[in-house]
Amino acid sequence: MASLAAFVVVIAGASVGQSALGGADQSGVLVSGTTDTVTNLDPAGNYDFGSFAADVNIYEQLMGFPNGAKLQPVLATKCFAVGGNKTWRCNLRRGVTFHDGSEFDSADVKHTFDRVIKINDPSGISSLLGNLKSTKTNGKYAVTFNLKSPQSTWRLILATGAGFIVPSSYPATKLQANDQEQIGTGRYQLTKYTHGQQAVYEAFGDYWGAQAKNDGLIVRNYAKSSTMKIAIQRGEIDMAFQTFTPTELASLRKAKGLRVYSGNGAVIRYLVLSMEREPTNNIAVRRALAYAFPRQAVATRVYRGDVKPLYSMPPAGLPGHIDAFASRYGRTPNLAAAKRALQDAGLDTPFPIELWWTPTHYGDASADEYAEIKRGLEKNGVFKVTLKSTEWAQYSDALGRQYNAFQLGWFPDYPDVENYVVPFYRSDTFVANGYKSTKMDNLIKASLAAKNEDVRFAIYRQIQNLAAADVPIIPYWQANMIAAGRNNVRGIPSTLDASFIMRYWKISKS
Amino acid sequence: MAAKGTSLRQYALTRLALVIPMVFILLTLVFLLMRVAPGDPISSALGGRVPKEEVDKIKADLGFDRPIYVQYGDYLADIARGDFGSAITDRREVRDIIKENGAATLELTFFAMIVALVVGVTFGLLAGRFRDTWIDGGGRLFGIVIYAMPVFFLGLMAQLFFGSYLGWLPTSDRASPIVDATLETHTNIYTIDTLINRDWDAFVDVSKHLILPAVTLGLVTAGVFIRLIRVNVIRTMKDDYIEAARARGIDERSVVYHHAFRNALVPVITIVGLTIALLLSGAVLTETTFNWPGIGHTLILYLQNRDYTAVQGIIVVFALVVVFASLIIDFVNAYIDPRIRY
Secondary structure: OHHHHHHHHHHHHHOOOOOOOOOHHHOOEEEEEEOOOOOOOOHHHOOOHHHHHHHHHHOOOOEEOOOOOOOEEOOEEEEEEOOOOOEEEEEEOOOOEOOOOOEOOHHHHHHHHHHHHHHOOOOOOHHHHOOEEEEEEOOOOEEEEEEOOOOOOHHHHHOOHHHOOOOOOOOOOOOOOOOOOOOOOOOEEEEEEEOOOEEEEEEOOOOOOOOOOOOEEEEEEOOOHHHHHHHHHHOOOOEEEOOOOHHHHHHHHHOOOEEEEEEOOOOEEEEEEOOOOOOOOOHHHHHHHHHHOOHHHHHHHHOOOOEEEOOOOOOOOOOOOOOHHHHHHOOOOOHHHHHHHHHHOOOOOOEEEEEEEOOOOOOOOHHHHHHHHHHHHHHHHOEEEEEEEOOHHHHHHHOOOOOOEEEEEEOOOOOOHHHHOHHHHOOOOOOOOOOOOHHHHHHHHHHHHOOOHHHHHHHHHHHHHHHHHHOOEEEEEEEOEEEEEEOOEEOHHHHOOOOOOOOHHHOEEO | OHHHHHHHHHHHHHHHHHHHHHHHHHHHHHHHHHHHOOOOHHHHHHOOOOOHHHHHHHHHHOOOOOOHHHHHHHHHHHHHOOOOOEOOOOOOEHHHHHHHHHHHHHHHHHHHHHHHHHHHHHHHHHHHHOOOOHHHHHHHHHHHHHHHOOHHHHHHHHHHHHHHHOOOOOOOOOOOHHHHHHOOOOOOOHHHHHHHOOOHHHHHHHHHHHHHHHHHHHHHHHHHHHHHHHHHHHHHHOOHHHHHHHHOOOOHHHHHHHHHHHHHOHHHHHHHHHHHHHHHHHHHHHHHHOOOOOHHHHHHHHHHOOOHHHHHHHHHHHHHHHHHHHHHHHHHHHHHOHHHHO
16 A cells, blocks of 8 residues: 555656646647537537537538627528518628638538438438438529428527538548548548547637637546546636536535536426326316415526526527416415316316426426425425436437426527427427327418517517416426636636527636 | 366366356347336437427427337347447447446446555455554454545545545545547547656646555455455464474564465455456446546436436446456366366
């Protein structure tokens, strides 16, 4: 043991005078940590946040959110509907080059959208382009998108991961592998990528816009947030984004040498109620749950204020959001009304109900979250809750087939009220709860054909009110966008907004 | 002598022939377990975002809806061709996963084994030699405690004490971000790569990163050695030839170090082979605790996503390592002790 201790001390002591390469703080390179994982770097092969967060450094879309949650042209100069929402045209920016030196033009745009559809990767994002009929070039610097049906939100689709523009040299029918060169037009070039370990980015000198505020970027992957927490406290990394537990965040807020920043977020959590399975196929049960749901307790006791109670699927702050559930069922739990709703329907209280949740996919706090929900719903003998959980691999396969009330979360494809409404309430909803409403389907159809924002948002308000009345889903919290940074890191707050994009190029370190 | 040579060859051939059915049974078990377990890679990747009909269509496109015996036949045919396939989720070739992440595990387990042997042999010999003294008591207690302690708990304690509290050592990964970014890899074994590059600063950096995970995994494994060697030393010290050596007037120091200790260490060879399996299973937890990007850490990620191809490939490699390590130990034992062959 003595020799072992001596060995430890010798090696530790050998590097007291750390080398120029030995510590992140000796360079202008920003080092960030994340617990997210990357599946495929090729934008055609991913539909997960970790991969999107990597791609946003390398690739750019025609439209995007370069400066906040407001949609802006990026590689396009303008995108507009031509004669209704079924045909969209984009004029392209000139003088843009890819990382390999090739010039960006309309052929690249057509190639990008064609290949996403053609590859149709099992882990990919092609489902977002389900409404795209064809992409046509109009000369070198304009493209036309022909859709199968009107879609007022097409410009937002262009801002998703499906719209990351790749050069024509990318294979048309297969993915550019992770170990091959990733070529985009973004501020960073990926210079080294070790799967599951870290990605190394270098500033792209020929970038068409403003250069990154740091000398380069390293994003390091962590399997556990507890390890990432120790790393940022020790200064092994400069900042960390995604995802600490509430307890870790509370500890980091008290730690010396670093700060925790919080801004508007876009992630939401909700409880899906089956319209086909007992007992949630009974509207009285669904409404009783809506009356009794303990949103504040979850937000304050479990998440310590890092999430806010949510009273409609779109998060508060997005244009078109209304607190539909608060208006109908109250802002705080109304246990008397919940009990009355059950008793009026001839149901005995405490009414037995099973709630399903999954332990790790939505973060380690899910266990506490559902314990708190159980406690809230069981107050005053309204419900008798049985909690059941299973890991995501099994859970995701059983959605809509085995569970009558189950936890899900949503990270948006784009920060617009439509993305929080249409996928959830249309008849072929992915949540597979059997919600079918002709009235809702008609409203959704009308919203997609709406020719101006006022009309569109008015329809979305009707949709939210109808959803609160039918209660196929109970939304319960929206998360803040949270990042931690060492004290020498500047600019983190400038990228915390509802677009949920970590724009590393806006962050510098001194 | 000729008879002895033939016998060893026959023994070796028999043992080698047994490897084939062992691997076949293993391949079958892994395949079936992955298919029987609920969930699949497509639902795991797209569930909760994409309608079920689309998920089912993708599963069908990938052939997951075919009869299980057809999928099994294809799987065996691929393996027979030496094609382990590529991961469904991230398209990495299984052979690349093994090459890159396997090198990290090899590095970790190699140094952990050194720690285990140094600590295990030292404590075991001392405890056996000084039986029923405070040294023996301390050694036994230490052996039992570290053997019983979960590796992730020991790792976490080490991170908090040496990393957070003392600030001596890094608590995660194989190298500092900048070193990792600039390191030119030749073997993916970082200590060797930094030596090949003659980059001494980087060598110190990767060595520092190796200490906590290797010592943690090594200590847990050392518990087995301590107990075994102690018992062997006590038994050997009672053997007739030790008494005879003493009777011939050989000094006690020579009796203990040249006669007793050497013979007490022979069974360790067998245990080293068996410990490979223990090390690999321990590496899965150690790697996760220390964010060590080894094959065990990767296995967990693929298991969570039910990535059939990747999990099958990695488990088969794990098993082959254990099988061949056992095989080598059998050969060595058979060579040393001819009784084993009969």
